Amino acid sequence: MAIYKGPTEDVLFLLDDVLRIGRYDNLPGFTDAAPDIRRAILEEASKFCEQVLTPLNRTGDAEGCARHPDGRVTTPNGFKEAFRQYGDGGWMGISAPVEFGGQGLPETLTVAVNEMMTSANMAFSMYAGLTQGALTALIVHGTPEQKATYVPKMVAGRWTGTMNLTEPHCGTDLGLLRTRATPQGDGSYRLTGSKIFISGGEHDLSENIVHLVLARIEGAQPGIRGVSLFVVPKILPAADGSLGRRNSVACGAIEEKMGIHGNATCVMNYDGATGWLVGEENRGINAMFTMMNGARLAVGVQGLALSEVAYQNAAAYAKDRLQGRALTGARFPDKVADPIIVHPDVRRALMTIRAFNESARALVLWTALQGDIAHRSPDDKARQAADDHMGLFTPVIKGVLTDIGFANTVVAQQVYGGHGYIAEHGMEQFVRDSRIAMMYEGTNGIQALDLVGRKLPKDGGRASQAFFGEVAAYVKAKSADEAMKRYVAPLAGALGDLQRATMWLAQNAPAAPDNAGAAATDYMHLFGLVALGYMWCRIAEAAQAKLSNGDGDAERMKAKLVTARFFMERMLPESGTHLARIQSGAASVMELPADEF
Numbered sequence: 001m002a003i004y005k006g007p008t009e010d011v012l013f014l015l016d017d018v019l020r021i022g023r024y025d026n027l028p029g030f031t032d033a034a035p036d037i038r039r040a041i042l043e044e045a046s047k048f049c050e051q052v053l054t055p056l057n058r059t060g061d062a063e064g065c066a067r068h069p070d071g072r073v074t075t076p077n078g079f080k081e082a083f084r085q086y087g088d089g090g091w092m093g094i095s096a097p098v099e100f101g102g103q104g105l106p107e108t109l110t111v112a113v114n115e116m117m118t119s120a121n122m123a124f125s126m127y128a129g130l131t132q133g134a135l136t137a138l139i140v141h142g143t144p145e146q147k148a149t150y151v152p153k154m155v156a157g158r159w160t161g162t163m164n165l166t167e168p169h170c171g172t173d174l175g176l177l178r179t180r181a182t183p184q185g186d187g188s189y190r191l192t193g194s195k196i197f198i199s200g201g202e203h204d205l206s207e208n209i210v211h212l213v214l215a216r217i218e219g220a221q222p223g224i225r226g227v228s229l230f231v232v233p234k235i236l237p238a239a240d241g242s243l244g245r246r247n248s249v250a251c252g253a254i255e256e257k258m259g260i261h262g263n264a265t266c267v268m269n270y271d272g273a274t275g276w277l278v279g280e281e282n283r284g285i286n287a288m289f290t291m292m293n294g295a296r297l298a299v300g301v302q303g304l305a306l307s308e309v310a311y312q313n314a315a316a317y318a319k320d321r322l323q324g325r326a327l328t329g330a331r332f333p334d335k336v337a338d339p340i341i342v343h344p345d346v347r348r349a350l351m352t353i354r355a356f357n358e359s360a361r362a363l364v365l366w367t368a369l370q371g372d373i374a375h376r377s378p379d380d381k382a383r384q385a386a387d388d389h390m391g392l393f394t395p396v397i398k399g400v401l402t403d404i405g406f407a408n409t410v411v412a413q414q415v416y417g418g419h420g421y422i423a424e425h426g427m428e429q430f431v432r433d434s435r436i437a438m439m440y441e442g443t444n445g446i447q448a449l450d451l452v453g454r455k456l457p458k459d460g461g462r463a464s465q466a467f468f469g470e471v472a473a474y475v476k477a478k479s480a481d482e483a484m485k486r487y488v489a490p491l492a493g494a495l496g497d498l499q500r501a502t503m504w505l506a507q508n509a510p511a512a513p514d515n516a517g518a519a520a521t522d523y524m525h526l527f528g529l530v531a532l533g534y535m536w537c538r539i540a541e542a543a544q545a546k547l548s549n550g551d552g553d554a555e556r557m558k559a560k561l562v563t564a565r566f567f568m569e570r571m572l573p574e575s576g577t578h579l580a581r582i583q584s585g586a587a588s589v590m591e592l593p594a595d596e597f
C-alpha cells in the first residue's frame with residue numbers, strides 16, 4: 001500500500017523562515033495562528049491524513065461511487081465516516097469567518113492542510129474543496145439570508161457544495177450555456193436544464209447539497225453577459241432552517257472515468273428546480289469567478305499534492321529495491337545487489353520531482369499569503385499589490401503545477417519499473433488521479449491564454465512588471481553575495497529570457513494574435529520556471545541563514561541547498577527552450593489547412 005506523511009516541517013520552514021509569516025501578525029486572524037497553533041494544526045492534519053484518508057485512497061479507487069436506480073449515489077466504504085470526522089474536526093472552516101462557525105485563521109493554513117488532504121486522498125478531498133469554494137462564493141456574493149441559511153451548515157461539514165457550469169455542448173465557452181431560469185414572482189426562479197461532469201453532484205456524505213448553478217434568465221441576452229448565478233439546494237430549507245421538501249434536481253448518471261473514482265462525477269438534471277439568484281442578474285460569471293479562482297489555486301495544489309505523494313513512495317521504493325551495482329563499485333557488497341537509489345538515473349528522477357515539489361509548495365504558500373493580504377490588510381496599496389499577484393499567479397499555479405505534477409507522477413512511476421504499472425503499489429493510481437487536474441477548472445491551454453491574453457496586459461502590465469521588478473531587485477541585491485551567486489546568476493538568466501519573451505509578445509502579438517496563442521503554453525511554463533527559480537533562491541537564502549545560525553536541522557538545510565543547485569543546473573535552463581519556441585512564432589503551427597490533420 002502507498003504511504004504518505006504530511007510535509008509539516010517543510011511547511012513550517014517555508015512559513016516561518018522563507019515567507020516570514022510573523023511579519024503579518026497585524027492582519028486579522030494571524031495572531032490566532034501563533035507558531036504553536038500552526039504546528040498543532042499541521043501535525044493533526046497530517047495524522048488525520050495518515051490514519052484515515054490514506055488507507056481509504058486505494059479502496060476508494062477500487063470501489064468507486066455507485067448510482068442506484070432511485071438516483072441515490074453512494075461513495076466508497078469509509079468515506080462517510082471519514083467525512084463526518086473531517087467536519088467534526090473543524091477542517092472545513094479553518095479559515096471561514098468566525099461569525100459562520102469557522103476559526104477565522106489565515107487561508108494560508110487551509111491551503112497547507114488541503115495539500116495534505118489531497119495527497120492522502122484526492123477523490124475525498126474534492127468534496128471538501130468544492131464546499132469551501134462554494135461557501136466562499138456565498139459569503140462574498142450571497143444575501144444576508146442566503147449566508148445565514150447555507151454557510152454555517154457548510155462550514156460545519158453538514159451540507160456540501162458544488163459548482164455547476166459545464167453542459168454537454170459547452171465547456172470552455174460558457175457563453176453557450178442553455179440552462180434557463182424562469183422568475184416565479186416571489187423572488188425565486190425555476191431552473192431547467194442539464195449539467196454534466198459535476199463533481200460531488202450527488203453523494204451520501206452530507207445531509208444536503210448546495211448547488212451553485214450558472215443559468216440564463218429568460219429573455220437575457222445570448223453569450224456570457226446573459227448568464228446569472230443561482231443557489232439551488234438539493235433539499236429546500238424550511239423557514240426554520242431545517243430540511244424541507246426535495247427539490248427537482250437529480251443525478252441522472254455518474255461518469256465512468258480514468259481516475260478519482262471515489263469522487264462522483266455527475267450528470268445533474270434540473271427539472272423546474274427552485275433556486276435563488278446569487279449576486280446581480282447577468283453577472284453570474286463574475287460571482288462564479290470567486291469560486292473558480294479559489295478552485296484554480298486548489299487544482300494547482302492537486303498537481304503538487306500528487307507529485308509529493310508519488311515522490312514519497314518512489315523515494316522509499318528506491319532505497320529498498322535491489323538491482324544492479326553502483327557505477328563506481330558495489331555500495332552494499334553484502335547484499336545481492338545495491339538499492340536502485342545508487343543509480344544516477346534514478347536519482348535524477350527523484351531530484352527532478354523533489355526540486356519541483358519544494359519550490360512549488362513555496363510558490364503556493366507565498367500566493368496564499370498574498371490572498372490573505374488581499375482580503376485582510378487594512379492598507380489599500382498592500383491589498384491592491386496582493387490582488388495583482390493573485391490574478392497573475394492563478395493561471396500559472398493552475399497550469400504549471402498540474403502539468404508538471406502529472407509528469408512527475410509518471411517519473412515516480414518509472415522509478416518502480418514494471419512494478420509502477422501494476423496496481424499493487426498505488427503508483428498507477430497517482431498517474432490516473434492527477435491527470436484530470438490539467439483539464440478541469442479550465443484546461444491548461446486556457447490558463448496559458450488567460451495569462452498571456454488577460455493577466456499580462458491587465459492594468460498596463462502592472463502585476464507582471466511588479467513581479468519582474470521584485471525578482472530583478474532581488475538578483476541585484478544578492479549578486480555580490482558569494483554564497484548566493486550560484487543560485488542568483490541562473491535566475492538572472494531565466495528572468496532575462498522571460499523579459500525577452502514578454503517583449504517579443506508585445507511586439508509580435510497585437511497585429512498577429514496567433515503568435516500569442518501559439519506561444520501561450522511555453523510562456524506560462526517559462527513564467528513558472530522563473531517563479532520556481534525565485535522561490536529556490538529565497539529557500540536557499542533562508543537555509544543558509546539557518547545553517548550559519550546553527551538553528552534547526554542542519555542536514556535538512558544542506559539538502560535544500562543541494563536541491564536548489566539541482567534546480568538551477570538542470571531545470572531552469574529549460575527557459576531558453578521555451579524562449580526559442582515562443583520566438584519562432586505561429587507560422588509552422590498554423591500553416592497546414594484543417595483538412596490536412
Ligand SMILES: Cc1cc2nc3c(=O)[nH]c(=O)nc-3n(C[C@H](O)[C@H](O)[C@H](O)COP(=O)(O)OP(=O)(O)OC[C@H]3O[C@@H](n4cnc5c(N)ncnc54)[C@H](O)[C@@H]3O)c2cc1C
Nearest residue numbers: 163164165166170171172197198199265440441442443445
Ligand atoms: C472529472 C471531471 C470533473 C469535473 N468537474 C466539474 C465540476 O464540478 N463542475 C463543472 O462545471 N465542470 C466540471 N468539469 C468540466 C471541466 O471543467 C471541463 O471539462 C473543462 O472546463 C473543459 O471543457 P470541455 O471538456 O468541454 O472541453 P472543450 O471546451 O470542448 O475544449 C476541448 C479542447 O479545446 C481547447 N479549447 C477550447 N476552446 C479554446 C480556445 N478558445 N482557445 C484555445 N483552445 C481552446 C481546450 O483547451 C481543450 O483542449 C469536470 C470535468 C471532469 C472530466
